[in-house]
Amino acid sequence: MTDTTSQPVHRFSLPRFFAVLFRPRSAFAEMASESRLTWSTPMLVLSVTALLVVLAAGYLKTRAAMMGEITLPPDWQWWTPEMQERYMRAQQATQGPVFAYVIPLVGAWTRLWVGWLVLSGLLHLGSTLSGGRGTMQGSLNVVAWANVPFALRDILRLVFMLVTGRAIANPGLSGFTSASGFVSHLLTRTDIFLVWSMILLVVGLAAADGLTKGKSFAIVLIVLILFLLTSAGLDALGSGLSGSVIQRPFF
Secondary structure, three states: OOOOOOOOOOOOOHHHHHHHHHOHHHHHHHHHHHOOOOOHHHHHHHHHHHHHHHHHHHHHHHHHHHOOOOOOOOOHHHOOHHHHHHHHHHHHHOOOHHHHHHHHHHHHHHHHHHHHHHHHHHHHHHHHHOOOOOOHHHHHHHHHHHOHHHHHHHHHHHHHHHHHOOOOOOOOOHHHOOOOOHHHHHHHOOOHHHHHHHHHHHHHHHHHHOOOHHHHHHHHHHHHHHHHHHHHHHHHHHHHHHHHHHHOOOO
């Protein structure tokens, strides 16, 4: 008889993080062979990094507001004195911890967890329609681990804010355009880490569902485009509503 020695599986494995980032093919192949839920580790790490970014940004924005550094709307000069006065009063009313920390943190965690579930479901649906043999559990694992580059992005943003002493005003590619609304929110989500995550999704979906690289790439591309457009639209709508509330908080 041959004795089989099973290796204990650790819930938090730092080598797996590096493997996903730099050796994704072997990392996702190993995860597919394990047939177990592994999404909790990357999702918890992403939740922690999002928390740290929100805390740092909230502190820096609060400090800037206390020093009188308030960002004015682009069409400020065309506003009437009454509108400008209401805006300044609204800014003072939204400098508390709820607006600086609680609401941004709830928004960040909601986008993270709901986005993970929605993206996993869409990828699983696309894979099934394309002949994939994977499960929803596999899609949850793949999407969670493919989001690891965003944790690295959060860490870099945190370091930037701590070094410069100011919050990031235009994340992603939004700083390269003066456009606002939908386009600005779409560019905010677009950066090299998104491309990195997309590559991991292609590799992971192919490994987990037994798809060819071509099919996996097509599914990921279509789903990501739909997901980004929808997310940017919802963000633009939310910003418009919150902006009108901030400009006229009690009217």
